[in-house]
Amino acid sequence: MTWAPGTGDGLAPTPVVRLGMEVAGTPRQLWLKLEGYNPYGSVKGRTALALWRDAADRVERGTGLVESTSGNLGLALAALAAAHRVPFTAVVDPRTSAALLYDIRALGARVVTVHTPDGAGGYLLNRLARVRALLREQPGLVWTDQYSNPANPAAHATGTAPELHWQTRGEPMSVLVAVSTGGTLAGFRRYAAESGAAWELVGVDAAGSAALGGPAGPRLLSGIGSSRPSAFLPDGHRPTVYVDPAEAVTVCLWLRATTGIGVGASSGAVVAAALRLFRADARRVTVACLCPDGADRYRDTVYSPLWRRAHGMARSGALPGVRVLAADGAGPLTEGVRW
Structure with a gap:
């Protein structure tokens, strides 16, 4: 069955915003799927x-x-x-x-x-x-056991993933998904395998997370990473990009300043990973990021200067050479802002 609104989990589709940008002078396209518009405010x-x-x-x-x-x-x-x-x-x-x-x-x-x-x-x-x-x-x-219940990845194999594929018209692209339980990424893997979607699926994890097999260590941000390997992805996932807190926070602040889009910590990590992938390969033109939630849950952390100072959160070097040129479906764009 071809996916269309109402044929997956029955929820209204969440919006996708397309950012036209330059990274190190090369034109790129970044899709942001904003899951903060779901019921209860997140994926x-x-x-x-x-x-x-x-x-x-x-x-x-x-x-x-x-x-x-x-x-x-x-x-x-x-x-x-x-x-x-x-x-x-x-x-x-x-x-x-x-x-x-x-x-x-x-x-x-x-x-x-x-x-x-x-x-x-x-x-x-x-x-x-x-x-x-x-x-x-x-x-x-x-x-309910979100950590091993098959209903978790199934929700994304039948809802989130096909919805994004439909919204982006089936274009070949890299699709980046943050990991905590691993259920969302496992659902996207299942959909891609069954549908033949022309996606490079990339896991995004926090430095210090064991979710995809990395060594466990200290972590600061909520909503991304885990103290143990994912039961849904027992063999891990490749490729995976690991992001540190300062990089994720810097990207959250930059995205809101340049486009008016407020996202949460794990979304900042995913977008930071996308910028790294753009720099790594000039042929990687289009990337989609699943953004799990919005800025409203992070007013007292990511968006709080007091919290950032308390944790020694200096601006990272994630953004030199990145320029947003256009944002389809976003709020007011600060044209040509460089960070």
Whole structure:
């Protein structure tokens, strides 16, 4: 079946913005798929809907659902649980945005915060241990398990990926996807294999992440990277680009200043990786970036001068020679701005 609006996950398509740009004097085209326009404000709205549909017939109204989350999935599941009048418990950590926590609680969800780092650069392993403890304490509690539930990659194989292919008219291009659980990238791989899409699929991960087999180490940004290998991509993924926090943050600030488009930390990492790929190969003319969420979840981190100073966040060297010339579908463009 040919994909068209309404034939995938049933959600309205999220917008795609095309940036015409020069990188080191060479014309390039960068597509940004803005998943912040999904229900509940992120690509995790798609994942949450798939996880809810998978779990709905097992949920008991007295106990409900539980999930470990860095924030976005927790908000989406909290909204779905509230709509169906079942309890939801979000297991989070100190990196979760204060604004997201406020919204999750406002939907009636319980929030459990894990404060102890897991020794692998983050909190994930201890969040998962807390989920398992809750399952033992509350018989009947259902774990949606975004980390190994096949519904996660399926949401993107049948929804996000074919939607992007349709929106970009099937053009050959590199497609960049950030990794946390690995479900989104695994879904894109499945779609590309089954459809024959002329895509070079590139994983984008955080320095210090073990999601795609790299060594675990300290990580700062939420929503990208993992303390353990992805269950959906047990053999990793090639090619993969690793991005450090300063590079991702610099690109977020640059993108908003030059185009008016505000994106989150993992989106900044993906766009930073795209700029690297443009520099690496003059023949790579078109790149698409899946941007998981918007700037609204990062006002107290990426877009906060106080937070950036507290973490010694100096501007990286990601942007010399990059010039945005035109933006189809974006807000006001600051023409010809150089960073």
